[in-house]
Amino acid sequence: MNYTARTFDLPELKGLSKKQIDVHLALYEGYVKHVNLILDTIKELREKDAEKNAFVINELRRRLPFEFDGMRMHEYYFEQFEKGAEIPDDKSPLRAAADERYGSWDGFMAHVKEVAGTRGIGWVVVYYDPAGRAMHTTWVGDHELGQLAGLPIILAVDLWEHAYMVDYLPAEKKSYVEAFLTNVNWDVPEKRFLEHVT
Ligand SMILES: [Fe+2]
Numbered sequence: 130m131n132y133t134a135r136t137f138d139l140p141e142l143k144g145l146s147k148k149q150i151d152v153h154l155a156l157y158e159g160y161v162k163h164v165n166l167i168l169d170t171i172k173e174l175r176e177k178d179a180e181k182n183a184f185v186i187n188e189l190r191r192r193l194p195f196e197f198d199g200m201r202m203h204e205y206y207f208e209q210f211e212k213g214a215e216i217p218d219d220k221s222p223l224r225a226a227a228d229e230r231y232g233s234w235d236g237f238m239a240h241v242k243e244v245a246g247t248r249g250i251g252w253v254v255v256y257y258d259p260a261g262r263a264m265h266t267t268w269v270g271d272h273e274l275g276q277l278a279g280l281p282i283i284l285a286v287d288l289w290e291h292a293y294m295v296d297y298l299p300a301e302k303k304s305y306v307e308a309f310l311t312n313v314n315w316d317v318p319e320k321r322f323l324e325h326v327t
Pocket of ligand 1: 292
């Protein structure tokens with residue numbers, strides 16, 4: 130099987146330049162390419178001599194979650210900008226869940242910003258756990274380290290430096306997070322949330 134890089138219908142963003150987004154989209158396409166490359170290479174090596182190539186195959190399998198989650202997390206990321214910024218209204222179930230978990234929408238935003246301050250490269254990920262009926266806002270290292278098994282992703286904030294260093298200095302990460310949150314079309318996280326809330 131082969132994955133194809135998605136295209137995103139992105140509006141002009143506030144505080145994130147077209148150059149920044151284009152550089153980032155090219156990186157996303159690299160992840161898609163490498164997912165396909167790993168899957169194809171494992172298949173070839175197994176067909177040639179699975180036993181003799183076991184060590185290499187094992188290492189490729191270890192590498193796959195980095196490339197796969199790199200691909201998928203960027204898809205979560207870019208689609209959040211499609212159709213332009215929208216804030217959830219008072220009737221939003223996502224806003225109600227955020228109010229319950231974080232006290233208010235502003236409390237939710239403050240929490241996302243706090244987790245975004247984690248040192249290192251990775252992601253802030255907001256999940257919804259249907260079993261626990263709760264939102265969780267956590268830090269994921271690289272793309273795959275610390276993901277909460279099976280929980281639907283509601284919001285994904287890329288905190289790798291490549292996500293902002295065309296437009297911001299490393300010390301300006303907070304400004305990037307502000308810009309990111311300004312541009313989110315919350316209809317997208319809301320739709321993800323409604324698919325899983327019971
Ligand atoms: Fe990224």
